[in-house]
Amino acid sequence: MATIAASLPLPPRRRLKPLAHWQDRLASGLLFAASIVLTAFLLAPLATILVKSTQDKSGAFVGLQLFSEYVQSPALRVGLPADCLRVL
Numbered sequence: 376m377a378t379i380a381a382s383l384p385l386p387p388r389r390r391l392k393p394l395a396h397w398q399d400r401l402a403s404g405l406l407f408a409a410s411i412v413l414t415a416f417l418l419a420p421l422a423t424i425l426v427k428s429t430q431d432k433s434g435a436f437v438g439l440q441l442f443s444e445y446v447q448s449p450a451l452r453v454g455l456p457a458d459c460l461r462v463l
Contacts, residue, residue, distance in 0.1 A: 431437045445451060 428441065429436060429438055431441070
């Protein structure tokens with residue numbers, strides 16, 4: 376019996392193509408659109424903050440000058456260790 380089954384040719388395998396239901400496609404599209412909108416709502420304020428951080432009070436571009444003034448300020452040297460200890 377085993378020899379008969381082993382000698383019979385196997386039927387050709389049909390390639391099964393997974394079908395995507397229209398609801399699956401709609402859900403994927405809505406999820407993609409929602410992720411784009413949420414990314415835009417996250418990145419737009421962040422970009423605005425970064426642009427404003429390189430401008431002075433009158434709106435002129437000063438680059439990283441404000442950051443260097445902040446790092447060199449004595450208030451940062453006093454406050455930073457206290458904040459680090461408070462976090463711990």
